[in-house]
Amino acid sequence: MSLYECSLERMTDKIKTFSKYGDAGHGGITRYTLSPEDVLAREEFTKRMEAIGAVIEIDDLANMYATLPGSDPDAKRIVMASHTDSVKNGGNYDGILGVMSAMEVLETVAEHKIPHKHPLTAMIWTNEEGSLYPPAMMVSGIVCWDYLPEDIKGKFKYDDMMASKSVLDGEDTFGEALDRSGYKGDKKNRLSRDNYKNMFELHIEQGPILEDAGLDVGVVDCVLGMFNYRFRFYGQTVHAGTFPMNKRQDALWAASQVINYLHEEIDKLGHPELVYTTGEIVCHPNVHTCVPDYVDFSLDCRHESADLRDKVLEIVKSCADKEWAGCKCEVEKMWNRDTVYWDKKLFGFVKEAAEETGVSHQVLHSGAGHDAQFASYVLPTTMIFVQSKDGLSHCEPEYSTPEHCTSGATVLLNAVLKADAE
Numbered sequence: 001m002s003l004y005e006c007s008l009e010r011m012t013d014k015i016k017t018f019s020k021y022g023d024a025g026h027g028g029i030t031r032y033t034l035s036p037e038d039v040l041a042r043e044e045f046t047k048r049m050e051a052i053g054a055v056i057e058i059d060d061l062a063n064m065y066a067t068l069p070g071s072d073p074d075a076k077r078i079v080m081a082s083h084t085d086s087v088k089n090g091g092n093y094d095g096i097l098g099v100m101s102a103m104e105v106l107e108t109v110a111e112h113k114i115p116h117k118h119p120l121t122a123m124i125w126t127n128e129e130g131s132l133y134p135p136a137m138m139v140s141g142i143v144c145w146d147y148l149p150e151d152i153k154g155k156f157k158y159d160d161m162m163a164s165k166s167v168l169d170g171e172d173t174f175g176e177a178l179d180r181s182g183y184k185g186d187k188k189n190r191l192s193r194d195n196y197k198n199m200f201e202l203h204i205e206q207g208p209i210l211e212d213a214g215l216d217v218g219v220v221d222c223v224l225g226m227f228n229y230r231f232r233f234y235g236q237t238v239h240a241g242t243f244p245m246n247k248r249q250d251a252l253w254a255a256s257q258v259i260n261y262l263h264e265e266i267d268k269l270g271h272p273e274l275v276y277t278t279g280e281i282v283c284h285p286n287v288h289t290c291v292p293d294y295v296d297f298s299l300d301c302r303h304e305s306a307d308l309r310d311k312v313l314e315i316v317k318s319c320a321d322k323e324w325a326g327c328k329c330e331v332e333k334m335w336n337r338d339t340v341y342w343d344k345k346l347f348g349f350v351k352e353a354a355e356e357t358g359v360s361h362q363v364l365h366s367g368a369g370h371d372a373q374f375a376s377y378v379l380p381t382t383m384i385f386v387q388s389k390d391g392l393s394h395c396e397p398e399y400s401t402p403e404h405c406t407s408g409a410t411v412l413l414n415a416v417l418k419a420d421a422e
């Protein structure tokens with residue numbers, strides 16, 4: 001099979017151009033889904049894809065599909081997809097690099113008239129970040145809904161999603177944003193098993209592993225399984241100046257003891273790949289003259305192995321059986337998900353494509369969720385990661401070199417051609 005290379009010059013131009021749409025003035029972007037900035041990015045996508053003869057379709061959730069026909073009019077499409085929306089003060093690569101790479105693949109195919117049997121589609125998923133209208137991965141959750149596990153389905157009901165309120169004004173809904181965006185198309189255009197064969201998503205790594213190893217690209221094998229728990233502590237509010245220390249029930253002191261305990265006990269399991277985070281904490285009444293009577297914190301834990309996650313769970317649950325600093329502790333499961341493995345054959349195509357094109361690479365897990373995760377319940381799916389500078393993401397200094405981005409697109413192109421020839 002012939003090998004093909006994507007264009008560094010064209011990729012660099014796309015990165016520069018898309019970085020203008022939502023430019024926040026200090027190196028990064030704020031580009032909420034369906035905002036005027038997102039519409040500019042979508043117009044750029046349309047302009048460039050129509051210039052190479054791709055046909056644009058839009059579904060009822062504003063997902064966009066640009067398709068180059070293949071030699072077999074009856075063949076199912078191969079789709080490369082990611083998102084154009086960002087978090088507040090995010091970077092120029094998360095999501096949009098997957099869209100630019102998909103565009104770059106189609107542009108390279110068109111430029112070199114690369115023969116292919118299946119139609120090839122570059123796709124934009126709407127509202128992956130959920131940063132204005134939560135939750136994250138909202139629209140892939142709706143599109144893939146019929147195939148999702150039961151406990152995930154409940155979080156992505158169509159009517160609930162349309163009613164999701166803007167985090168900025170608490171009034172405007174996702175459904176209203178969709179109606180006024182001008183991008184509400186036809187439901188029959190949605191990605192489905194009937195029309196699509198495979199999905200690929202290229203994304204920045206969002207971690208430091210590739211850079212530390214001096215490698216360009218990650219061949220991703222799975223999205224890590226994870227769980228999310230809440231810990232709640234109940235004490236008694238008293239005056240900070242008048243009440244003796246030995247009689248207090250300080251819920252924050254109790255919570256801090258448990259956070260320490262969790263770190264000590266989980267670290268004893270001795271697995272450097274295991275990650276766990278307390279990222280959210282609520283303290284009541286949160287007044288400097290009051291001893292807190294209520295504290296609530298989150299614990300997010302991720303690892304490939306279900307056995308190891310179970311061991312962490314034992315530690316988590318053991319916290320509920322005792323009093324901490326005189327306070328009652330409740331532990332509640334919010335949600336969990338198993339490790340989702342990518343399609344083995346597509347994973348193999350990506351690995352071969354990296355080997356044959358001489359792009360340095362290693363196998364990686366994904367610690368973050370992506371639209372590809374939900375798509376994998378519908379279609380054979382896989383992912384490719386591109387090196388992130390300093391592992392930074394969801395922030396303005398987020399950066400991948402144009403060379404790394406182009407190498408990633410080259411691997412994507414050749415992996416797609418293998419899937420096409422299969």
Ligand SMILES: [Zn+2]
Nearest residue numbers: 094095128203
């Ligand atoms: Zn993303």
